[in-house]
Amino acid sequence: MRIFGKIVLIAIGFVLINYPFIEGKSLYYISIERPDRLIRHLLTSLFALTIVELFAFTKMRYRIPLYGLFLFGSMTYLIYYFTTGSEPDYEDFRTLMDARVMIGHAALSYQGAIIQAILYHLPITVGFFLFPKIHMGWKGTLTAVMLYLLALAGILMIIYNKSGKGTNGRASFITPVAQVSTFTYLNFLRSNAASFEYHPRIAPTKADLLTPKAKNIIVVMDESIRGDMIEFNTPLGTTPALLDFPQDSLLNFGIVASFSNCSDTSNLAMRKLPRLHKEPSDLFVDTTTVWDIAKTAGFKPFIIDAQHNATGHNFYTDSELQDVTNIHGSTLKNDGEVIDIITNILAENSEPVFIYAGLKGSHFPFQNTGFATPFTPAMKNTNLADATSEEAMNSYKNLIRANTNEFFIKLQALLEQNPETIVIYTSDHGQDLSNPSSKKTHCDAKTTSMEEGLVPYILFANPEIIASDLVQTLQQNTGVTNQMITAPMIMDFMGYKPEVIESYTEYPALLNKTGKEIGFIYKRPIPHFRSEIERFDITPKDIQHFQETGKSDKQLEYNFFAD
Numbered sequence: 426m427r428i429f430g431k432i433v434l435i436a437i438g439f440v441l442i443n444y445p446f447i448e449g450k451s452l453y454y455i456s457i458e459r460p461d462r463l464i465r466h467l468l469t470s471l472f473a474l475t476i477v478e479l480f481a482f483t484k485m486r487y488r489i490p491l492y493g494l495f496l497f498g499s500m501t502y503l504i505y506y507f508t509t510g511s512e513p514d515y516e517d518f519r520t521l522m523d524a525r526v527m528i529g530h531a532a533l534s535y536q537g538a539i540i541q542a543i544l545y546h547l548p549i550t551v552g553f554f555l556f557p558k559i560h561m562g563w564k565g566t567l568t569a570v571m572l573y574l575l576a577l578a579g580i581l582m583i584i585y586n587k588s589g590k591g592t593n594g595r596a597s598f599i600t601p602v603a604q605v606s607t608f609t610y611l612n613f614l615r616s617n618a619a620s621f622e623y624h625p626r627i628a629p630t631k632a633d634l635l636t637p638k639a640k641n642i643i644v645v646m647d648e649s650i651r652g653d654m655i656e657f658n659t660p661l662g663t664t665p666a667l668l669d670f671p672q673d674s675l676l677n678f679g680i681v682a683s684f685s686n687c688s689d690t691s692n693l694a695m696r697k698l699p700r701l702h703k704e705p706s707d708l709f710v711d712t713t714t715v716w717d718i719a720k721t722a723g724f725k726p727f728i729i730d731a732q733h734n735a736t737g738h739n740f741y742t743d744s745e746l747q748d749v750t751n752i753h754g755s756t757l758k759n760d761g762e763v764i765d766i767i768t769n770i771l772a773e774n775s776e777p778v779f780i781y782a783g784l785k786g787s788h789f790p791f792q793n794t795g796f797a798t799p800f801t802p803a804m805k806n807t808n809l810a811d812a813t814s815e816e817a818m819n820s821y822k823n824l825i826r827a828n829t830n831e832f833f834i835k836l837q838a839l840l841e842q843n844p845e846t847i848v849i850y851t852s853d854h855g856q857d858l859s860n861p862s863s864k865k866t867h868c869d870a871k872t873t874s875m876e877e878g879l880v881p882y883i884l885f886a887n888p889e890i891i892a893s894d895l896v897q898t899l900q901q902n903t904g905v906t907n908q909m910i911t912a913p914m915i916m917d918f919m920g921y922k923p924e925v926i927e928s929y930t931e932y933p934a935l936l937n938k939t940g941k942e943i944g945f946i947y948k949r950p951i952p953h954f955r956s957e958i959e960r961f962d963i964t965p966k967d968i969q970h971f972q973e974t975g976k977s978d979k980q981l982e983y984n985f986f987a988d
C-alpha cells in the first residue's frame with residue numbers, strides 16, 4: 426500500500442510538470458487524425474515516467490545523484506517553458522549557451538518562472554524521497570540506468586535526425602541532458618567545424634587603397650535599442666540630446682533592419698562584413714575580419730565591450746582579437762563612460778584608429794535604479810512576468826534615457842573636439858515588449874515579430890562625408906535598408922577604392938530590395954546544424970505602419986507540436 430501511494434504521488438508530480446508538453450502534442454496528433462502517433466506519444470511519456478519511478482526506488486546513495494540528474498533536466502526545461510511560453514529545442518539551447526555570460530541577468534528577469542518551476546517540482550520530490558528504506562537491488566538500479574540511457578539515445582537520435590528539432594513533447598527531464606551532450610560533442614570533441622558552402626572572396630590589400638576620409642572611424646553597436654527609441658524631435662522622449670546636435674553633421678537613415686534578431690549574429694556580422702546570400706560562409710568560414718580590413722588601411726584597431734569585455738559571448742575568440750587592443754568596459758556604470766574611453770584613445774594615438782564599441786544599452790533586467798525615471802508606470806521589480814506591456818516599455822525607456830541619451834550628450838562633445846571622426850551608430854536588434862510574460866523579447870526563431878529586428882541607424886560625420894557618393898547611394902535606397910550597409914561605408918571611409926569595395930562587399934545587392942530578401946535573419950546559420958538562413962519579411966510600408974502606430978502587427982505563427 427505504501428509503495429502504491431509513492432508510485433501514485435510520483436505519477437501525479439510527473440504529470441503536473443509535464444502536462445503542457447504531453448497534452449500539446451496529443452492534441453496535435455488528434456487534430457491531424459494520427460491515432461498511431463498519439464498512442465506512440467503516450468507510450469513514450471509512460472516510458473519516461475517509468476524511468477523516474479525506478480529512479481525513486483533505488484538505494485539512497487544512487488537515488489540522490491539520479492534525482493540530481495532528473496532535476497537538472499526537468500528544472501531547466503520548465504523554467505525555459507515558463508519564461509518563453511515554448512519548449513526549448515537545440516537551437517534555443519545553443520542560443521542560451523552562446524549567451525551564458527548573461528545568465529545572471531536572465532535569472533533576475535525571470536525569478537517568477539524559477540520559483541514557479543521549484544513549486545511544480547515539490548510533489549515529485551516528496552514522492553522521490555518517501556520511504557528511503559524501500560529500495561530495489563542492484564539489478565533494479567541497473568535496469569533504471571539502462572532505460573535512462575536508452576531514452577537519452579533516443580532523444581539524441583531525434584536531435585541529429587531533425588537537425589536539433591523534434592524534441593517537443595518528449596521526456597522533458599532528458600531533453601536538456603541530450604542537448605548538453607550534443608553541444609559538448611559538437612563544440613569540444615568533434616574536430617571538423619561547420620559544413621557551410623564556401624564562397625571565397627579576396628581580402629583587400631594596400632594596393633587597393635586611396636586616401637582615407639577620416640582619421641578616426643568608430644562603429645557603435647548599441648544593445649536592444651529598437652528603431653523608434655531614438656527620437657530627434659521631442660524633449661520629452663528617450664533621446665532629447667539629439668535635439669541639440671548640429672543637424673548638418675548627422676544623417677539619420679531612420680528605422681532599418683538589423684542583421685539578425687539575436688545579439689551574437691548581429692555583432693559577428695559587424696566584424697565579418699558578410700555579403701547578402703553568402704552570410705554563413707562569410708560569418709563562419711572566411712577568416713577575414715574587419716580588424717584585418719582596418720589594419721591593411723593603416724587604422725589601429727580597438728574593441729570596447731561594455732557588456733563582457735569581448736569574451737564569452739557574441740562569438741568573440743582570443744584568436745580574432747590577437748592584434749586588437751581590447752579595452753575592458755564591463756565595469757562601466759553608464760554608456761556615457763564609453764565616450765570617456767574613446768576620448769582617451771583619440772588623445773593617446775596620433776595614427777588613425779578604428780574602434781568597435783558595444784554598449785550596455787537597454788538589455789533586460791531593466792533595472793531602474795540610480796537614475797531618473799521619467800517614464801511611468803514602470804516595472805515594480807525586474808521580473809518581466811510580473812510586468813504589463815506598458816510597465817516593461819517604460820522601464821525599457823528609462824534605461825535608454827539613462828544610457829543612450831547620456832552617450833549622445835558626450836558624443837556631441839567628443840565630435841566637437843575631434844572633427845576628424847566618423848561615427849556609425851546602430852543597435853544589434855530591437856525589442857518586442859507587447860507580451861513580456863510569455864514571448865521572447867528578441868532572438869525568437871519561431872514566433873518572431875518584426876519589432877525584434879527594427880533598429881536605428883545614424884551616421885555622424887561632417888557635411889562633405891554625408892554628401893559623398895557612396896553615402897548618398899546608400900541613403901537613396903528605395904527598398905528596406907539593412908544595417909549590412911555598414912561594410913561598404915567603413916571601407917569607403919578607410920580609403921578603399923570604389924571597385925574594391927563593390928567586389929568585396931557586393932553591396933549593390935543590398936539596394937532597392939524589400940521583403941524576405943533584405944529583412945533581418947531570424948533563422949540563423951548554426952554551425953553543425955543549419956547552413957541556410959531565413960529572413961523576416963519587411964517592406965517599406967511595414968516600417969511606415971510601425972512608425973505611425975508604434976506596433977508592427979506582424980508576427981510569425983508557429984505550431985510547436987508539429988516538430
Ligand SMILES: [Zn+2]
Pocket residue numbers: 648649687688689788853854
Ligand atoms: Zn542584444
